[in-house]
Amino acid sequence: MVALKPGTSVATGVRGAHNRPMEMSRSLIARNLGAHSRFETEELMAIEAALGRVVRSVEARRDILREGDAPQTIKFVLEGWVSRYKELPDGRRQILSLMIPGDICDANAFILEEMDHSLGAITTVRYAEIGREEFDAIVASSLNMAKALWRSELVTASIQREWTMSVGQRTAPERISHLFCEMYARLAGLGLTQGGSCEFPLTQADIGEATGLTSVHVNRTLQALRREGLVELRARRLHVLDHDRLREKAMFAPSYLHL
């Protein structure tokens, strides 16, 4: 049993400039989980209710969990972008994946003893936490729910493979284009795109860490992509100017997203 009563909300961190109602954030999770395995309303209610109980926020650029920690809860991103990253002893950093609203941070929390990577907030992030008992209860009570969570983990793994492919084989312009295609497609799946553009809060240095390039080279490559009329990136927003040519350049085959 969880100590907090339904409806109790815990907020840490500083910012409170989020006016989007809670229901909307939570429905993104449902959309993420339920797109394929049609849930009974009842089952959806259970997770929706659970997600309202403990909500936290972290400021941009703060860590949520560090490599080596033993997490006590599973986290659902409600708002903002989270990066999964690793560091080498000499400081080289690699962003391994990006999590957006609706994504689950670590369903592994209770099986593997300690984190083999860190989680960092790209933007200010709001997330919901679920404890072990509650999580187990939800999973045990609904086969659909368990399948949906399992499926979501498998999609995450598929995306990770595509990232390995990207850094291993694609050139700089291809990698960056591919990152744009992927994030645009994922956000589009959540209804978070607006007329060919979407939020894109990564700095050029972040893009470098995600693609295995230096920020200098990211800068020059972005200029080239813009000169070609493919995309424009300004004010933390991505404007896709030519979807088809961008996809072609990236060799983006969206089936790996299993949308």
Place this chain on the structure above:
Amino acid sequence: MVALKPGTSVATGVRGAHNRPMEMSRSLIARNLGAHSRFETEELMAIEAALGRVVRSVEARRDILREGDAPQTIKFVLEGWVSRYKELPDGRRQILSLMIPGDICDANAFILEEMDHSLGAITTVRYAEIGREEFDAIVASSLNMAKALWRSELVTASIQREWTMSVGQRTAPERISHLFCEMYARLAGLGLTQGGSCEFPLTQADIGEATGLTSVHVNRTLQALRREGLVELRARRLHVLDHDRLREKAMFAPSYLHL
């Protein structure tokens, strides 16, 4: 229900030059799954029995499954090495991960509709197949079993992240050293190393595809590693000459293997 009676063995492919008794191959699976969650003997028996039913083999360099296929069974590697790989439209190939005896090829088989990557046999491979009903039955009948399978998927995901890290941030000598450290450690965990050496059936071209390098550069890098007295690779066998310095060069932190 599965049509075959226990003990029935189906063999495809050509080679039969494998003298290792079946029990030994299967115990590697148990070791892989059970290392952490102590099984009841009874539970172990269930999976062991199931794994004996349908055994197949494929010749080296043949595909087991291709991207786009809809797999009907889950596959457990009994003997040999399997590669998971993807190709770009223009032919560039990336090996995404390597599977060795005891590894599960695709627990996702029944949840995601179609393969987003291919599986290829590096060596001659023997594997056991389990159908959907049987798999579901085993999982449903034993919580420990379900947890062990889940855990194994999570470890696979962790390894995939480390590979993204490698191709994204490590230099050629670091990447190759890291690959050697990882495979050696995983084989050691199964008792498949012999006095500082282990099987290593990848060609230099394969190593290139796994690390995102060309075979030419792999060749020159291997020569350098050998000159430094770190490793030697001949006759499909890896000889680790200086474990400590190899690990240091690779920045190998084995915790991600969760052994």
Place this chain on the structure above:
DNA sequence: CGTACGTTTGACGTCCTTCAAGTTGGGTGG
């Protein structure tokens, strides 16, 4: 004994990095 595959070598090119110095622009405080 030839053939095929894997490995090795050399010369040369290029993509990306490094270093180091600006420039821009959004946010903050006076």
Place this chain on the structure above:
DNA sequence: CCACCCAACTTGAAGGACGTCAAACGTACG
């Protein structure tokens, strides 16, 4: 509202890691 500041972005020049191409060499196996 302006001045300032810092982080993010931009630019140039030079170097290095790795790729490409092409040929030769070794060695297992039929």
